[in-house]
Amino acid sequence: MLKNIFDAHAHYDDKWFDEDRRSLLSSLPQHGVSYVVNAAVDLATAKTAIGYTTQYPFMYACAGIHPENLEGLAPDYLAQLTELLKHPKVVALGEIGLDYHWDIPKEEQHRVFEAQLQLAKELDVPVVIHDREAHGDVMALVRQYRPRGLMHCYSGSVEMLREVLRLGMSISLGGTVTFKNARVPVEVAQAVPLDRLLLETDAPYLSPVPNRGKRNDSTNIAYTAQRIADLRHMDAQELIDITTENAKRLYGIS
Secondary structure, rough: OOOOOOEEEEEEHHHHOOOOHHHHHHHHHHHHHHHHHHHOOOOOHHHHHHHHHHOOEEEEEOOOOOOOOOOOOOHHHHHHHHHHHOOOOOEEEEEEEOOOOOOOHHHHHHHHHHHHHHHHHHHHHOOOEEEOOOOOHHHHHHHHHOOOOOOOOOOOOOOHHHHHHHOOOOEEOOOOHHOOOOOOHHHHHOOOOHEEEEEEEEEEEOOOOOOOOOOOOHHHHHHHHHHHHHHOOOOOOHEEEEEEEEHHHHOOOO
């Protein structure tokens, strides 16, 4: 069994976990999971994630506004995020970014994303960026603000990866690298420097093979790690240990 697993990005507040959340989370350390960062999508889920950190010592939280969660956004959301980010187990501002897959006004997405990038710079906290079908515009703002942090569930090309790295950011990879026709994720997994790589689930989504299509959880990182380790001709536990240290460093966890 692989140990010392760090799930850099999950959503255990999702309704898919309502029936067995407590038992599942309590069992994770028995399955080699040592750290989980639960990413928020709005103010309410940020508070929920903070609650998990008080119940489960291995859990940490992010606080941020996801581009799919802009409706009804509180006018003082930046002030509220500032307060949430003061919590000792809130380790990043996220997840934030752009999502062009859904019909969400791009101008509003840009406004909120840019405001949160500015806040991250002011507070000197890392960001966790969501980028879905919006590579060009996301990278334009990353170039402008030069945040430190993570491109979560990275879906760009190797060419884009080079610029992400040049700008000082890291990436996290999840279950997609195990999919049968995953040509680009495989190329990225082989190209990314080991010191810039994190592993994630994005639970409950994107379960790796052999559990594709089922609810995802942090134990499935073992499959993702094994696939990437095989691609890089290295030991899976070594990969886990390296990516865990990378995540601890990025999130400021000692």
